[in-house]
Amino acid sequence: MTVDARPADELLTALHAEHADALRRYVLHLTADRALAEDVVQETLVRAWQRPAVLEREPDAARAWLFTVARNLVVDDARSARRRREVGSDDPVEEVQPDRTDAVLDGIVVADALAGLSPEHRRVVVDAYWLGHTVPEIARRHGIPEGTAKSRLHYGLRALRLALQERGVTR
Template identity: 80%
Template structure:
């Protein structure tokens, strides 16, 4: 390993010990994706400390294998490794977070509950069930003008109830 600079030293080091280091790390981790990361990190650390390897060329292999083993052990002990589980299966589908929609429904349901039953009935019939004013009037056996009036005052009360719950425009 008679090389002049750190880059040449790293190239010579990899040519001399790279294959054996890959096999060693593969044996330790049994995770093909992680093997190359560990070997690369060991080589980066060797590149950062070329004086250690130049002073003791015979110890370079032992140093690389020790660094690789320590990297594997550190990763195994890490919090990431305890919480994450690798799988070869792809995710079937990704669903959007529905938390905001659920919270909105809870707030609206609570605000609707604060309305009088007459106002709540016409608001739900019109805006959630999609019925027209004449349909609502027939369903509840009330005049169309009363439906319009209850819709107007029901929506006004609903707007106030939502504002009291922190919903703003």
């Protein structure tokens, strides 16, 4: 074993320059995956950098150590659960779905606020805003005068606004 007086970064640079291309070809031959080969070479050189004693070895011993580490990384990747359960694809995702978390949470808050209304007010508000009925249609559906339907809608919306304010949704 020879001890080189150069700093570790210089030794690693020299090790990379001397062995990286051959190491990349070796791993590419084992995996047939260019991206994986790049990752394995990078991880192998990081491990060499973390062990300064490797950098100070004779060139043939350092090369053997690098190829052994690379082969072990390839074997570990092949045995990993990720490799056995995940299937990569170059095809784009067919349809991207937007995140609906905020809409779901808003729906829960509104449903909770609606539950706090009287049944008469809740029915009129739901008929008007979720079912899209007009005041005359609501009056006919529930057998009440139009003025009563309009009044229930007004007071129901006011109570709903207060309930949402209590939950911190509106000002």
